[in-house]
Amino acid sequence: MTDLVERVREVLPSVRRDLEGLVRIESVWADPDRQGEVHRSAQAVAELLAQAGFDDVRTVSDSGAPAVIARYPAPPGAPTVLLYAHHDVQPEGDHEQWVSPPFEPTERDGRLYGRGSADDKAGIATHLAAFRAHGGRPPVGVTVFVEGEEESGSPSLGRLLAAHRDTLAADVIVIADSDNWSTDIPALTVTLRGMADCVVEVATLDHGLHSGLWGGVIPDALSVLVRLLASLHDDEGNVAVAGLHEGTAAPVDYPPERVRTDSGLLEGVSEIGSGSVPQRLWAKPAITVIGIDTTPVAAASNTLIPRARAKISMRVAPGGDAAAHLDALEAHLRRHTPWGAQVDVTRGELGQPYAVTTTGPVYDAARSAFRQAWGTDPVEMGMGGSIPFIAEFAAAFPQAAILVTGVEDPATQAHSVNESLDLGVLERAAITEALFLTELA
Incomplete structure (x- = not known):
């Protein structure tokens, strides 16, 4: 095992260079003007996997973003492991809020900054490091699946899984797209909240009215x-x-x-909800208003606003059904709209929650690999966020054991400005995965 750990460390400099090259590609599938960059990113990933020693590398799509599949067949009697990551990234937001340019990887204080440096191009880097450390010939079968539209809700993933079911079939699935407890303590994510969203629009008038003439009698839509x-x-x-x-x-x-440190909660602002923090983050529903359309302040006039709308995001606790929860949310909105205002609810995306069972030899092998790489057992944690596609993998491959791991930590700021990767965590994650492939054999 010592030799394998050293081989991981030997390949990490080249893996980091490749990761930096991927970060420089603006693979934002949600931006139509940059979908060409997502195709370029897929090509780069395919080339890296081919160079690593995969003989069967293909780029696939099903009316969506390009994904990459690379296969190394299992030696006789050995299991096959599917390693997942995604090469698309979130929009970067306001460049002025980034300390360094979002698509120029920059190291500061042991962290690599840049959009996708952690979420989830570091997942690709982890898989590359583990495979290269085995000299391109690991003791188990390895299939790498790198998706291209995870940050857009994976709309074509189900079709890809169906179309390439035989190619992607595996005994073990490793989803490298989650968090660690800290930079010193690893984690296995064992529960994930689901999600549902909708847009609610309210209307009170067929046109705007002078607020001085009608205010106090006629309700405005924003109120x-x-x-x-x-x-x-x-x-x-x-x-x-x-x-x-x-x-x-x-x-x-x-x-x-x-909580205050990890979240950046401002001085004097209190937490919300009742129960322990893990209970509120992992096992209770949450509702957030993530956008409002109305008259902007700069364009405001003394007018009663006739229509206003908001987008509502809901997280669904494991054990709940996302569709039923969206039904309940819609019923609440219709029942609680005040003053007889007209209300319209447009239903959006659904993603089911998931709970992973972590018993058996596969999880024993994973815990052993974590202990050797990190010097401690992983925390079995929930995830307040959602990775709805895991339920799709479970449905497509019901006999496979699923491990949800990752290269992020509480300071990563995934989806936010100044996203970063702790380089020490990358090393330990790569060592863990390399050891895990050996432990499975």
Whole structure:
């Protein structure tokens, strides 16, 4: 095992160069003007996998973004492992808020900054490092699947899994797209909340009215919307929609000072909701208003606004059904719209929650690899965010053991400005994966 660890460390400089090359590609599938960059990113990933020693490398799509599949067949009697990552990234947001350019990888204080440096091009780097450390000939079969539209909700993933089921079939699936407990303590993600969203629009008038002439008699749509959105939570900040599922989180200590540090909560701002932090983050529903369309302040006039709308995002606790939860949210919105205002609800995306069972030889092998690479057992943690495609993998390959790992940590700031990767975590994640392939054999 010592030799394998050293081989991982020997290949890491080249892996980092390749990761930096991928970060420089602006692979934002959600931006139509940069979808060509996603194709360029897929080509770069395919070339890296071919150079690493995969003989069968193909780029595929099904009316969506390009994905890359690379296969190394299993030696006789050995299992096959599917290693997942995605090469598309979130939009970078305001460049002025980045300390260094978002698509120019920059190292500061042991962290590599750049959009996708962690989420999830570091997942690709981890797979490359593990495969290269084995000299391109690991003791198990390895299939790498690198998706191109995860940050857009994986709309064509189900079709890809169906079309390439035989190629992607595996005994073990490793999803390298999650978090670690800290830069020193690894994690296996064992529960994931699902998601559902909708757009609610309220209307009170067929045209705007002078607020001085009609204010106090006629309700404006923005006031209606504000009151309606406020009804989604009680005074403590708990979700107030009836009929939503709540599970039970693992008894993991998450002190208030860590919440404040990890989240960047401002001085004087309190947490919301009741129950432990893991319970609220991993096992209870959450509702967030993520956008409002109305008259901007700069264009405001003394006018009663006739229409306003908002986008609402809901997280669904493991054990709940995303479609049923969206039904409950829609019923709440219609029931609580004040003053008889007209309301329209447009349903959006659904993603089911998932809970992973972590018993058996595959998970024993994973824990052994974590212990050797990190010097400690992994924390079995939940994830407040959603990775809906995991349920699709579970449905497509029901006999496969699924491990959800990752190269992120609480300081990564995935999806935000100044996203970064801890380079020490990358090393330990790569060592873990290389050891895991050996442990499975």
